[in-house]
Structures are given as C-alpha cells and as structure tokens.
Amino acid sequence: MLNLLRSIPLLGVVPLFASAVLGDTCSEVSLNTDIEVTSPLDVSYLNEQKDYWSASCSALKPSCIIFPRSAAEVSAVIKILNTNNEKFAIKSGGHSPNNYFSSVDGGPLISTQRLDHLNLDPTTGVADLGPGNRLDEIGAKLQGTGWTFVGGRIGNTGSGGLMLGGGLSYMSAQYGWSASSVIEYELVLPNGTVVYPSSTAHPSLWRALKGGGNNFGVVTNYKLQTYRQGLVYGGNLVYLRTPETDRKILRAVRDFTEFNTDDRAAVIVTAERAQVNLVDTWILFLFYDGPTPPADTFKNFTSNGIPGLITNTARTRTYADLMALSNWVVLRGFQVMIATETVPIPSSSSSSSSSALSDEILWQGIHSHWRNISTTTLAVPGIVASIAYQPFPRRIAAAARAKSPDLIDADPDADKLIIELNYAFLNPGDYAAMDGKMQATYGGIRERVLAWQAEGKLPGDVYLPVFMNYGYFRQDYFGRLKSGSRRLAREVAEAVDPLGVFRGRTGGWKP
Template identity: 70%
Template structure:
C-alpha cells in the first residue's frame, strides 16, 4: 500500500535527485567541445587569480568554462537549466563585490575568449566582445581615428561597465558608455539567442543599460564609436594640507557648475594609507584633444594649486592613458567599493557641505582605520553636470533615467586592505562612510541647503549592501521586473547568480 502511494511521486523524486547531483562542469566537458578548465590547470589559475579584489579570488569555482560564441554560451545555460547549481559570469572581474562575477563551488563562465573588436572604419560602428578590458579595446582601436566611450580605469571589463551604465571622461559629450550602444547580442536563460535594440526587444535593450546581470549573458556589444585624435590627460599629485582640502573641493564644485566645454573632465581623489604614511590628493585630468586645443583657464583652478608633487598630464593617445591608469589596481589585496550621489551645493554652502560635511566625515571614519595593515582609503569626487544627463537622454532611454535638471557629484569610496580577517571591520567602515554621506544629504535637503532632486546610485561603484534598485525611479524598477520575468521566468539569473536583483 505504501509503494502505491509513493509510485506517483517517483518521477518527481528522481528528477529532484538528478537535479541536485547534476554537474555542469562534467556535462559541458563530456558532451560539448567547449573549453573547460579545472583547478590546478593553468587556464583556471590564470583566470581565478585575475580579479581586482583578492576576496573574489578566494572563492573557488568548481570549474571555469570558456565559451567562444553565443552558441556555446547557450549550450552552457541549457545545461545549467537541468540542475540547481549557483554560477557566475565574468567579464573583467573588476567588481570587488563577492559573488557578482565570482563563485564558490559552482561553475564560472568566463567571457575571456570572446575578445573581438571589429571596427567598420567608415561608420565607426564597432562590435566588442565582453571578454575585453577597456585598455585592450583602446589598444585595438589605436591609430584608427575612432574611440569608444569607456570608463576611466583600463583594467575594467567591458561587460560590467556597459551593464552598469558606464561613466566616462567623454560622458558630457556622449552620455553613459551604454548610451553609445546600438544593439546587444544576448543569450537568454533558456539558451535562446536574441538581438536587443531599439527595434528588437526594445524593453530588454533599455533594461540592459543599467540593469546588471539579471536578463541574460551579453556576448557582443555593437557600439557607435566617435572620432578622436590625441588627447590631453594624466594626473596631478598634491601633498595634503588642511587648507588644500577646501581649495580642491571648491575647485571641483565650481568646475561642475561653470565648465561649458564638454571635452573637459576631471576627477579629484583623496588618498590615505595605514598610519597616514600617505595623505595626498590625486587628480585625474582629461581633455578630448591635444594640449594646444585646451581653452586657456580650463583647468587653472587645479593646476595652480600647491604643493604639487607630480604632474603626468601631457598630450598622448587615449590608449596610452588607459594603459597608464592601471596603477590604481593593486592586486593581491582585499577591495571594497561604495558610492553616493550628492546634489551640487551652491557656492555659499560649499564649505559646509563638502569640506566640513562630507570630506570631514570621510576623514573621521578613516581615522579609525589607520592601524589596519595595508589599508588604502580613497574618496573620489566626480562631477556629474546636467550635460551628462542631457547627452544620455539624447541617445535613448536607460534605467538610470537621470533628469537634466541639476548638477550633481558622484562620490566613490574605496577601501583596500591586506588581510581577509579585516573584511568585516572594513565593511563596517564602508557602510558608515556612505550612510553618513546619505544622512547628511537628506538633512541638508530638509534644511534647504541642497536641492531635493533625484539621486540614483551608480551601479558600477555600488557596495553590495546598498539599495541600488530602491534608489531608481519606480518606472525603471517596474520595467526591469517585467523584463526579467518575461525573459527569465524561472529566475535563473535572479536566484542563482550574485548582483542586485530587481
């Protein structure tokens, strides 16, 4: 009698057992020609150690799968649909958030072998594979007269940059990096390969511009490149003094409001290390043209500051600047990154908001971490003038949907340290840092010192505990949910990969 009751449940039981025990690595290795690398093999070791943060390298996938095409990605996803294994997809591995492009105990899909950059020299349209890093794309386009709207650090992977939106030195001219997208080749959760564009799956096309890894695996980005010759760029490095803090922060505030040359861009960063062995300001200057084309006075508020320790700003190629930018990537250390968005304060409130408020708060938090071994703390103030929002909107819809109604600053927070045993402590410092900025902004808005404007978080700089989706507009959240449920009804990407989920 008992066997009669169990019999109808036997197929379901056998499916559950096989689903749990199915091994993606073995299935792909034994039944396809797709490259699969196991622990101790050289390809596995090279790829597993190639993350910005050592915390991601500490997570050990069961194998690393290296598809070379959309068809091979589709085959891997079809295998994943037969089991319940967690997995991850990696472009450059620049995100330091654990499990976003890294995995422990499940398969890692590396896009490294999809590293094509195909340029139409007449139209400037490029097909770019997600296995490229930004410095590699710049190198491959070097000498063609065309450039792409990439990020600011060459080590960054194309996939993570584009799916998060992508902020560029050229954003005032062309919007987000994703604003230059013409179409995406996407492998959906069920293995279907589609093209997302303005005319084909248009909702998916919008969702991929700021929606992260929730909708499929993008295997090729068709982008509009832009004409470019030599550029003027590099770093200014200053020894920190208390009065210099105020001068630099006022200068970046004024530049954000008053600069009218879309070809000019700047980032200002403050850097501190363990026991304050280094306490400095490092500025990144960029102009989309040679030094001779820079209008007089464009960067004068910065170049006139003292004490100047080093100046690497010069006329060069974009590829050269992208390659040199990788000095900021310190391998073998733990990395955490977070962000906040701030309405640009009026000149009369600049000291209270930026100098005595946000920057003093950051220094107070980092004061309590100066004994952490190998600690490097940095805060970056990035102008987000309304022109960037305008340029993005001129080129189509995206999930961030920033209104061109106000100038803003994007604040990036980075903590780098030596030992994984300090991870939870430094996580607390990160949360304290961005939460303190947010609390101050809300208070200043209530007091009328800052405008009450829309302040989304920028995904590419977000900490995993931040509420990325909660800070977007309701319409963007709804669009993302609807698209995710339609293209991935079983929730393969929403439940079995890391990242912010709509």
C-alpha cells in the same frame, strides 16, 4: 510595454535536458561539448581566478571555469545550467569587488575572456565588441583608427560589467553613459535562446540592459557607435594634503561641475590615505578630448594657489597610452570594497553664498566625515582609503537621454557629484570590521545629504540614484531608481527568466 518581449521564442519552456535535474555543469559541458572547461589545477583556471580587483573574490573557488568563444557556446552552457540548480557566475573583467557578483564558490564560472573580438567599420565607426575586452585592450585595438570607445577611466576594467552598469566615461558629457552608445546586443537569455535587443527589437529589454546588471542573460556582443578621436591630453596631478588644499580642491571641483562649458574636458578628484598616514595626498585625473586644452580649462586646479603640488604627468598622448597609464590604481592581492553616493552640489544661484555652502557641505561636511572615519582604519594592515569626487553635470544626463533610454534615467535638473569610496586592505580577517567602516562612511554621507535637503541647503527634489558600477552590495541599487525603472526591470526579468535561473542563482542586485 512588454509586447515585443513576449515574441521571444521559448520563454518559460523547460529545456530538453531537464531530466538531469541534479546534473553537474562542469562535467556535462566537458563530456558533451567542445567548449573549453578548466579545473582548479589548470593554468588557465589559476590565472583567471586570481584576476579580480579584490582578493576576496579570488578566494571564492568555482568548481570549474568555462571559456566559451561564441554565443552558441554560451547558449549550450546556459541550457545545461537549466538542468540543475547550481549557483554560477559570469565574469568580464572582475572589476566589481562585491563577492558573488562576478565570482562563485563551488559552482561554475563562465568567463567571457575568449569573447575578445573587436570588429570596426572604419567608415561608420560602428563596432562589434566582445565582453572579454578590457578598456586598455580596446584602446590598443582602436589605436590608429581615428575612432574611440566611450569607456571608463581605468584600463583594467572589463567592458561587459562596465556597460551593464551604465559606465561613466571621460567622454560622458559628449556622449552619455558607455551604454548609451550600444545600438544592439547579442544576448543569450536564461533559457539559452539567443536574441538581439535593439530600439526596434525587444526595446524594453534593450533599455533594461542599460543599467540593469546581470539579470537578463549573458551579453556576448555589443554593437555600438564609436566616435572620432585623435590625440588627447591627460594625466595626474598629485598634491600633498593640507587643510587649505582640501578646501581649495573641493571648491575647484564644485565650480568645475557647474561652470565648465567644454564637454571635452573631464576631471576626477581623489583623496587617498595609506596606513599610519604614510600617504595623505590628493590625486587628480585630468582629461581633454583633444591634444591641447584651452588655457583656462583646468585653471581652478592648476593656477589658483593650491599648495603642495609634487607631481604633474598631464601631457598630450594617445588615448591607448592614457588607458594603460591608469592601471597603477589596481592593488593586486588586496581585499577591496567600493561604495558610492550621489550628491547635488549647492548652486551658485542659491540664496546663500555658494562658496560658504560649498565649504560647509563638501569640506566641513562630506570630506571631514570621510577623514574622521578613515582615520579609524589607519592601523589596519595595508590599508588604503580613498574618496573620489566625480563631476556629474546635468549635461551628462542630457547627453545620455539624447542617445537612448536607459534604466538609470538620470535627470538633467541639477549638477551633481558621484562620490566613489574605496577601502583596500591586506588581511581577509579584517573584512567584517571594514564592512562596518564602509557602511558608516557611505551611510554618513547619505544622512548628511538628506539633512541638508531638509534644511534647504541642497535642493530637496533631486533624484539621486546609486551608480551601479561603484555600488556596495548592501546599497539598495534598484530601490534608489525611479519607480518606473524598477517596475520595468522587474517585468523584463520575470519575462525573460520565468524559472529564476539568473534571478535566483547568480549574485548581484535583483529587481
């Protein structure tokens, strides 16, 4: 399986720098290269360090921040890191709120911010994309070209981490994961060698990069396929929460997941609560890949008598406008925690009533559990608690498989919901207590799903991985993958990183 990996040059070879075993990366890069290195007093350092989704990551202080502009410069930095044992991190957009995943305390941080190129072939739609781009920047750069990138849903998200985790998109039912469209990577391996994994060159590494996280080196370019797109339809519906609203919206998202047949349509259904119930709402994200959705596309959310609609911003707009509009969800200065679970939906072909099962599982089960736990957090200063139900119809898994193999290897055997759980709060001193609340929240959902499967209320043989882009650091990402994917990730990591430079000195899940 790894024959092509073994052809990568210099694997396992200790670099010539190895005499400086206790070297300081920041000083070595500054003294011996022309690469931009910033210190804690520099404006560039301060701006980059505060630009995380979670203030807990910003509170970690790297010894310096390095801003390479090419694969060659990244390679030079990685070779210097091979001469010492410093902890380090690589940052694209800083979307993951997990401490140490793209942040570091006391070691160097490699920022990909200067790797912000986007070069599009206007005839084929093939683009070279740097990991320093955020999704709203990509939307703006592609504006007017007639092509679009299969990216995430929040404009501020960095493209690098998104695609290394897979990347769930409004367009996933058409094109699979964001990573599914990557044709070739430019990758700096843990020893500093630059390689170009594709379906024909190092194919095991190519697959492992699609859902394998930061374990295999630093991606400095994504060569990917973009797709034709004109105006889109999108925006938010906001409802004041009532028990009836809960029931009707949850049933609507269940039905949309199973019965929607238009791959151009997508929804995210989010419930949000703020301190002392000052906010208790549903916020729905609607998307259609075209200027006007067919009349019945979103009817379950707009015309089935759901009470309490107070805002509707959905309209025809550019994709770039939609990406920019989404950035209201980023809460600057807050400590943020994100976790996830994957839930199979009760099928309409179930021997029991689908509506009754939907109410029992989604409304009385999962959603009531979330409300019960989140209620206990409402006195925490600045608290914002949310749960998002994101349809993962079997069509997404089929589309991903049709494009390319990936480490997630989702099965098109059942319709599912990917649930995203968020807690945001102001006081760093509340982190330990909120960690317990988060574990109780996602752990309770997992326990309920397993119990329903044992009772036959949900199919028991459905593969339910943890979605990396929303995973909490305590969740077992690699342990929830299929055994073949786990084995592939471990073998590839050992092959490209025999000295453990990335496996032992960066954060994140390790195979």
